[in-house]
Amino acid sequence: MRTGGAPGAVDPGGASAQxxxxxxVRFGRDGFGAGLRTIADDAGVxxxxxxxxxxxKEGLRRACDAHVLALLRTAKEEALTDTDTGSLLARTAGIEEFAPIVRYLLRSVQAGGELAATTAEHMIGDAAAYLAAGEAAGVIRSSRAPAARTRFLAYQGLGSLLVWFTLHPDNGDDARFTASLRExxxxxxxxxxxxxxxGLFVDxxxxxxxxxxxxxxPSDGASA
Structure with missing residues (x-):
């Protein structure tokens, strides 16, 4: 049973987190048409x-959105503030643990609507924070237009994933999705x-x- 708090509050390690x-996982695999009974069977509740x-169901999806965004934010900030390049590149070895998160994110964007738009805006806000952290750590250059750069990078990253997985559909196969993500x-x-x-251009x-x-x-930041 709930240990306290408003509906949607998640107790780490409790039934709500389960x-x-x-x-x-289920929304990522089947989309947001998946029913509560199916999710309940998966969770054993x-x-x-x-x-x-x-x-x-909408409240459950909001909790999923918040969880996925928090995990992505933490991973990105760690990657962009780590000055040990060996450690940074080694993170790709554990890509399998992020497969359900990436799959869920793709489903959310593909579904469109208010929650998808909100998710995208939260992603952009989080990106602004971890890019700023990277600048503070001395590993990211400053920008003349930091807000515009952040939005471009977020759109670029999402767009790249969407194109790849549109061209390489997993057809609901978890192992196939994970292998495709690694590729x-x-x-x-x-x-x-x-x-x-x-960089790309020579000057x-x-x-x-x-x-x-x-x-x-643009004039809302330090000189590039």
Whole structure:
């Protein structure tokens, strides 16, 4: 039974966390049309207990969204503030543990609607925080337009995942999704690291000339 708090509050290690974790996996695998009874079977509880803890299916999804975003935020901040490159690159060895999280995130964006839009905006807000942490740690360059850069990077990351998994459908197979995620990481890691560390153009003339060709040039940050 609930240990206290409002509907949607999750007791770490308790039944509510067990339900939420089962829902993350099931929603990721089958989409948000998955029923409460199926999730209850996965979690080994009754559908009534889900309603008791979360109030409704929408309440359960909100709890899943919050959990997934918190996990992603922590992982990203750790990655972007770690100056040990060996440790950073070694994180990809444990990509399997993130497979249900990534799958859920993709389902959320594909589903669209208010919760998907809210999830995307929370992701962008979290990205702003961990990019700022990376700047403070001395591993990320400052930007003339930090908010715009953050949004671009979030859209770029989500878009890349969506294209990959659209072209490589898993058809509900967990092992196939995990293998595809590992292949995605293997495929994009080197070019992404090269691009982020080395840049693309050989000089910065396009950046310097950009303010001359737009009516409202960025000016909300330190010089790049």
């Amino acid at each position: 339900i939420r974790d089962a829902a993350v 009754t559908a009534g207990l889900i309603v008791h803890h979360f109030g409704s 995605y990481v293997r495929t994009i890691t080197f070019p992404a690291v090269e691009l982020f560390c080395q 910065r003339s396009m950046l310097d000339d950009h303010p001359l060709h737009v009516p409202d040039p």
